[in-house]
Amino acid sequence: MTDERLQALHEHLAETGEQPVERTASRWLGEAEAVAADIAEGDISDDVLTERLTTVDHILSQVDSTADAVADDHVEAAREIVDALLEEQ
Numbered sequence: 001m002t003d004e005r006l007q008a009l010h011e012h013l014a015e016t017g018e019q020p021v022e023r024t025a026s027r028w029l030g031e032a033e034a035v036a037a038d039i040a041e042g043d044i045s046d047d048v049l050t051e052r053l054t055t056v057d058h059i060l061s062q063v064d065s066t067a068d069a070v071a072d073d074h075v076e077a078a079r080e081i082v083d084a085l086l087e088e089q
Helices: 003-016 022-039 046-061 068-089
Strands: none
Touching: 003 022, 003 068, 022 046, 022 068, 046 068
């Protein structure tokens, strides 16, 4: 159902690691990427999925700017995916 979007979420967050992002943002994004990788690769229940998406949403809310336009675009795309998935839960 959402496998492609979960994979896209992880890919967007992974791409931020390829950009020269601000140090604090990098730490938050690394944490969000780890959670996104877990949900993209695992077969988890809907309750756990909702919990982990909420975690990614919270982590991303800590990132105001990455100081890199490309990374900011990936963060925005990740936020949109998370918002859409949470609305469906």
